[in-house]
Amino acid sequence: MRNYMNTQTMIRRTLRRTLKASSAVLLAAAFHAPQAHADVQEASRLLKQGQLPQALESVDQALSQKPKDPQTRFIKGLILAEMGKAPEAITIFQKLTEEYPELPEPYNNLAVLYAQQRQYDKAKLALEMAIRTHPSYAVAHENLGDVYARMASQAYDKALQLDSNNTAAQNKLALLKELNSISNRSVYTAPRLPAAVAAVAPPATPAAATAPTATAAPAKVATAAAPAPDSSKADIGNALKGWANAWANKDMKAYFASYSKDFDPPGRQSRATWEKERTDRIAGKSTKIAVDVDIQSIERSSTDEATVRFRQNYRSGGLKASGNKTVVMSKRYGRWQIVREQMGR
Amino acid sequence: MRNFCLAAVGALLVTPPLSSAIAVEPARPAEITLEAMLAKVFQSIQRNQFDTALAQTDTLLRTYPNFRLGYLIKGDLLTAMSGTQVRSFGSASNAPSERVADLRAEALTRLQAYREKPPTNRIPRYLLQMDAEQKYALVVDAHRSRLYLYQNDNGRPRFIADYYMTQGKLGVNKIKEGDKRTPIGVYHVTSKLPRERLGDFYGVGAYPISYPNEWDRMHGRDGHGIWLHGTPSDTFSRPPKASDGCVVLANADLERIASTLQIGVTPVIISNDVEWLSLDDWQIERTALKNAMEQWRKDWESRDTDRYLSHYSRRFSSSDGNFNAYAARKRQVNAGKEWIKVGLSEVSMFRNPGPDEVVVVNFMQKYDSNNLKNEMKKRQYWVREKGVWRIIYEGAA
Numbered sequence: 001m002r003n004y005m006n007t008q009t010m011i012r013r014t015l016r017r018t019l020k021a022s023s024a025v026l027l028a029a030a031f032h033a034p035q036a037h038a039d040v041q042e043a044s045r046l047l048k049q050g051q052l053p054q055a056l057e058s059v060d061q062a063l064s065q066k067p068k069d070p071q072t073r074f075i076k077g078l079i080l081a082e083m084g085k086a087p088e089a090i091t092i093f094q095k096l097t098e099e100y101p102e103l104p105e106p107y108n109n110l111a112v113l114y115a116q117q118r119q120y121d122k123a124k125l126a127l128e129m130a131i132r133t134h135p136s137y138a139v140a141h142e143n144l145g146d147v148y149a150r151m152a153s154q155a156y157d158k159a160l161q162l163d164s165n166n167t168a169a170q171n172k173l174a175l176l177k178e179l180n181s182i183s184n185r186s187v188y189t190a191p192r193l194p195a196a197v198a199a200v201a202p203p204a205t206p207a208a209a210t211a212p213t214a215t216a217a218p219a220k221v222a223t224a225a226a227p228a229p230d231s232s233k234a235d236i237g238n239a240l241k242g243w244a245n246a247w248a249n250k251d252m253k254a255y256f257a258s259y260s261k262d263f264d265p266p267g268r269q270s271r272a273t274w275e276k277e278r279t280d281r282i283a284g285k286s287t288k289i290a291v292d293v294d295i296q297s298i299e300r301s302s303t304d305e306a307t308v309r310f311r312q313n314y315r316s317g318g319l320k321a322s323g324n325k326t327v328v329m330s331k332r333y334g335r336w337q338i339v340r341e342q343m344g345r
Numbered sequence: 346m347r348n349f350c351l352a353a354v355g356a357l358l359v360t361p362p363l364s365s366a367i368a369v370e371p372a373r374p375a376e377i378t379l380e381a382m383l384a385k386v387f388q389s390i391q392r393n394q395f396d397t398a399l400a401q402t403d404t405l406l407r408t409y410p411n412f413r414l415g416y417l418i419k420g421d422l423l424t425a426m427s428g429t430q431v432r433s434f435g436s437a438s439n440a441p442s443e444r445v446a447d448l449r450a451e452a453l454t455r456l457q458a459y460r461e462k463p464p465t466n467r468i469p470r471y472l473l474q475m476d477a478e479q480k481y482a483l484v485v486d487a488h489r490s491r492l493y494l495y496q497n498d499n500g501r502p503r504f505i506a507d508y509y510m511t512q513g514k515l516g517v518n519k520i521k522e523g524d525k526r527t528p529i530g531v532y533h534v535t536s537k538l539p540r541e542r543l544g545d546f547y548g549v550g551a552y553p554i555s556y557p558n559e560w561d562r563m564h565g566r567d568g569h570g571i572w573l574h575g576t577p578s579d580t581f582s583r584p585p586k587a588s589d590g591c592v593v594l595a596n597a598d599l600e601r602i603a604s605t606l607q608i609g610v611t612p613v614i615i616s617n618d619v620e621w622l623s624l625d626d627w628q629i630e631r632t633a634l635k636n637a638m639e640q641w642r643k644d645w646e647s648r649d650t651d652r653y654l655s656h657y658s659r660r661f662s663s664s665d666g667n668f669n670a671y672a673a674r675k676r677q678v679n680a681g682k683e684w685i686k687v688g689l690s691e692v693s694m695f696r697n698p699g700p701d702e703v704v705v706v707n708f709m710q711k712y713d714s715n716n717l718k719n720e721m722k723k724r725q726y727w728v729r730e731k732g733v734w735r736i737i738y739e740g741a742a
Binding site for chain 2: 113149151153154156
């Protein structure tokens with residue numbers, strides 16, 4: 001049962017997802033002129049600080065050099081959306097979907113803008129396109145769920161002659177406020193995910209590798225029983241299955257325990273913000289969650305670190321998402337824990 | 346989990362395979378009825394094909410705008426698709442329970458009507474004889490929320506179409522003013538009220554019917570203003586039980602039957618639960634009654650007052666008083682007669698729905714005698730007393 005109190009949370013989430021999605025699109029833009037690059041970075045920074053007219057100026061400067069650049073246009077779309085210029089933002093994202101139909105993010109943002117304007121049929125269509133291009137794109141799945149919920153509420157209003165217009169108006173105000181507060185977080189700064197995967201081994205290892213082995217009492221038994229390196233692989237697999245089970249059982253304590261203290265939450269969120277969001281998403285779900293993992297490869301980069309690639313099948317309520325995931329796990333105090341997490345390979 | 350719950354609603358509503366249900370609907374092969382579309386939606390829900398069900402619901406809503414039940418189903422489908430559990434039909438959190446109950450009742454009655462089409466080889470017991478002028482007849486089955494349209498095919502009623510209808514909030518058997526019930530009986534359309542003279546509430550038009558009729562008055566029933574009418578412009582159809590006693594049809598349906606309605610002529614028979622007769626049984630019933638009428642006519646011509654009066658119930662009443670007063674007057678009149686000729690034409694016979702065996706008979710009576718000659722439209726109510734049909738009321742129609 002969705003009530004209208006939930007709608008605010010829903011919009012908040014929806015928007016956070018839009019902005020987050022942008023970090024992925026930044027990856028898509030590989031080349032640009034150095035000056036244009038600087039302008040784009042400046043525009044992002046200004047946007048983040050809520051200095052919208054200045055951000056727009058910077059992004060327009062970048063566009064004067066590279067008018068076709070998708071990343072720059074994407075950021076301009078975000079700036080315009082924050083300025084409340086939805087029709088112009090829609091035009092930008094619309095064109096991006098036409099020119100880059102393989103990118104799910106412009107579809108997603110288009111959908112969020114349509115949803116804001118209560119054009120849910122269009123929002124739904126855009127999200128379905130995003131999912132068609134990337135079936136495992138969880139953001140679009142979740143947004144689609146939200147759009148369905150809002151369409152449902154609209155249909156109920158018609159069925160039962162209810163009037164939720166007032167609630168909707170309040171939501172809109174809440175939404176604008178939320179936009180500003182979100183922009184204060186550094187969400188779309190740098191393309192971090194591939195870097196995270198590439199740079200797994202060096203930094204933390206020396207200290208971590210030596211200290212735990214000495215004190216790792218629980219792990220000792222397991223290692224003693226099966227000294228071959230494969231036993232570690234089994235431990236890694238079990239740790240990952242333990243993580244999936246904690247998720248499915250909505251056992252947040254066990255779930256967070258699967259992540260290392262050094263875990264780097266996505267989107268440069270603080271650990272606390274990330275835990276709060278995950279708790280909302282997992283424990284806050286009214287429907288059952290099923291998660292199963294199908295491990296495809298475990299690559300050891302050192303005795304205490306491994307990259308695990310697997311297929312994740314997630315199902316909850318009407319939402320089904322399966323996709324490839326890569327995690328970097330590290331052995332701390334005899335336990336394998338997640339330090340990096342990424343959709344895809 | 347949620348799939349199960351929504352499907353459970355579907356399971357409640359859908360049973361037989363669609364193909365067989367469509368097969369018994371030869372009257373309108375080209376037209377895909379609302380009920381047929383609705384049945385398909387529930388079939389898809391039952392199969393957990395929510396995307397298909399949603400597309401079918403959208404098609405339904407395009408064809409039938411303002412169909413509230415359709416929007417409720419759409420709401421449930423989208424709620425389920427959003428990942429929220431649909432625990433019951435009409436899962437909106439802020440839903441007024443009585444409105445959900447109304448729409449649920451509409452879903453059930455519409456789908457039941459779709460599954461249980463009127464038997465094509467049977468005739469409603471009430472339509473014993475339509476006169477040549479009566480091109481069509483309307484028969485209401487309140488229990489099923491259906492109005493059946495019959496055409497007069499050389500005296501034999503032929504099924505044309507049936508429509509979803511709304512009855513009184515408290516059902517049928519109207520007795521008194523303001524009881525929010527729909528009357529049961531044999532009526533006819535008395536006038537047409539064009540939409541210009543009505544509020545939006547009545548939709549495309551209204552056709553008052555002849556409640557209370559003679560039989561109602563004899564039983565002390567009162568009230569007035571029982572109409573056949575349409576729906577407000579923002580409402581495709583109303584719940585099965587929602588009116589103050591009127592028979593309410595969707596505007597499109599009312600417009601379809603409007604062309605069949607003859608003011609003062611078209612019978613509107615309202616029953617709680619239509620009784621169906623095979624063609625043979627229908628013939629037997631109407632023949633028995635025709636024979637009784639013919640015997641009454643002959644005995645009138647015979648000028649044998651006792652034989653004539655044997656056709657009248659002891660409970661008889663008319664504008665000339667009760668049985669005894671009527672008998673005395675007849676004996677007096679017959680004494681002055683040398684010959685009488687009575688001719689009956691334009692005969693119609695409609696059985697009153699319900700447990701009492703009552704038939705309303707209308708005819709043109711040509712009376713000729715040595716000292717008096719007249720022609721009049723007459724209405725009689727015949728009742729069966731200990732197996733014999735007798736007249737209990739007689740008057741000008």
